Amino acid sequence: MTKTEDPAPVDPVVGRRVLVAVCGSIAAVKLPQLVSSLVQHGAQVRCVLSPKAEQFVSPLALASLSRQPCNLEIHQWDPCQPRPLHVVLAEWAELVVVAPLSATTLARLAQGLADTLLSSTLLATQAPLLVAPAMNTAMWDAPAVRANWQTLCRWPRLLPMVPTRGLLACDSRGIGRLPDPELLLQGIRAALATGGVADLKGLRVLCSAGPTREFLDPVRCLTNPSSGRMGVAMALMACLRGAAVHLVHGPLSNVPASWLDPLDTCPVVSAAEMGVALAQRLPQVHGLVMAAAVADHAPGVTSAVKWPKEALPNPLPLQGTPDLAADLAARMRGDQWVLGFAAEHGLDRARALEKLRRKRFDWIVLNPVGLAGRGFGNQPNGGVLLWADGQEQGLASQDKATMAGAIWSALAGELHRFQRSGPRPTVT
Template structure:
């Protein structure tokens, strides 16, 4: 089993003056529980909103305050020590003031000077009032930050703010910030999906039998949602067509979500979004059969057996429909959840479906498959190419699949001078973050 990508990492948490600072203790606690080493820096405004004592207790490290920056008791400036100690930096929340200081190179506070001295990946999660977020100055500063190397910016989400305004300005959910930190370790900060649009399906469908019963499966939607969010963190615009999900709600932030229940509803949503997509990942676990006419009233136990044996029809193959109607150059990744002889069944399915790539994974092994945090399997490509993917987190597998999908070139886009065939990228260990000097 692969280790947690955040375990053992030295993570510096910078907290600036936004009411979202009250969520910082939850983040710090979650990071420590996952085995990370954590140190915190508070701006003067943030000191009024969150307790330095609480952060020190949760992190098991002293919390750095503005008054600590210069002292005759230390031989080196604190902001240099902090910058060189960190392997990753999490700014949560990032206020408009700290953002302006950072992008304009001002080092007049401990946090601002630490950011200027940092040479490691930074995850920056903005949070502020909607009017502030939409002001021209903040928008310009945010655009400039997006061009910084080693920075992964996460804009705020929409919701009810502390000022009672409904709008964009809420800091990204803690569970999404943890996922984004994982992504920095697994893949880095490059936005190689920038300018591309990905369409993802996820979760199960539910085909009603009567008002109380339905045909469905145990899919949680985790694999598809992680694919969608990983692509978004790598710069893609993502449309997520999903059935009923059992995942962290914050993982859906920043995605264009299209919730459905039945296979027919999913087919309509996929067809509507297919023309604009550069690539499609069909991770949903779609039901194979449905009632030709769902019953209007709940059946009694005696009538149920008869109803289960008749009145069903096959659901059209949604993946094959997408393949048949795709525009030129569109890449399509299929999924095959199998038991038994997985690879043999997957090869047959790959030839029949006509998609560009197919990820086949077993669902009959402990700790893998539907609802599990980990998966494994085989990635099938053209020319009988097969690459085994060892057991790993679904987030790590999602990044590998996205890289393979990005590398693939449909025949219409192929370079005639290029060598024939296509090689699935070999598995590698999580990307090491740039090493910081020991303090």
């Protein structure tokens, strides 16, 4: 068995060259927050603004936050510069983030018009383009805009982040909002981790996340301190890397609301509800990620009204809840895979591997609990990814979105060619 020590955490953003291209949209006011966040996470950031973008966001603010001069239209043909600025910027970038992408710049790119510094840079670069449109819903739905968007999405280097739904600057509600800076940051992480390749494209993934609650009466329940952040991070990172993702989750806490925006979600409360929702979606997917912390027990007696304290059953009778992970794995086809999670005190590999074999998982993530700064309710996490044959990969203590990206990076190649010969083996 190959064992690995706990590696140093590696955030894909650290030290990377990110060019932020800002177009003319009121959503540009969100960009200083994104630029600040990128710099705080260790990225090298430069900004380029379209002429209209200068009316919405301060070049001085972006220059101050990025610690680099802000590149404007007036700088395009500076006689003091030996090379064209759009070529310099295009060659410098490892990733270009176009946010917000306006309908005007979208049209320029679709038609190959290099009549501004920003559009010239985007056409000249060989770096991946992470593009996030933002506009009024009617504009987004306009046939010409949709045709331009479809043209752009055929670019091999393009990574789209479609607009989200919500209240728009025109006071209407609909699709057209720029993804929040926190969600854009995760998209940037995913793009840098894969070199701009949507390495999970074509896969349909079903994820579970969060705790379940088993109610004794309307105000009392058995549950656990899981926040659901790890499971949601697994779902989000799969989505940002090109997979079609269904997320079934229990009550969430400490999870950015924006992480749910791109996902097909199904909220549930109890283990029974989660089991039904997962079973309904299971036949349509390539694989299952069981990251939910399903309650092991439920009250043996329940009441539809609040029990007086003095009338509470003592001791409280308990009954076991279904083992959802094992039940679902048992009914999966030979061409479907399942990744499980095991929360154990310390790094007990033997116990995690026993659980992998008993529940018929293909891989399992061993999460140590009882350690400071890891496990339930914490933003950082870490552990070990284990294969059935004893192969393993250490997962550094890091924020859960970065850890999710590391797990997908370790498995991406196997997932596309996954095929079990014969039925899923029965554990003896």
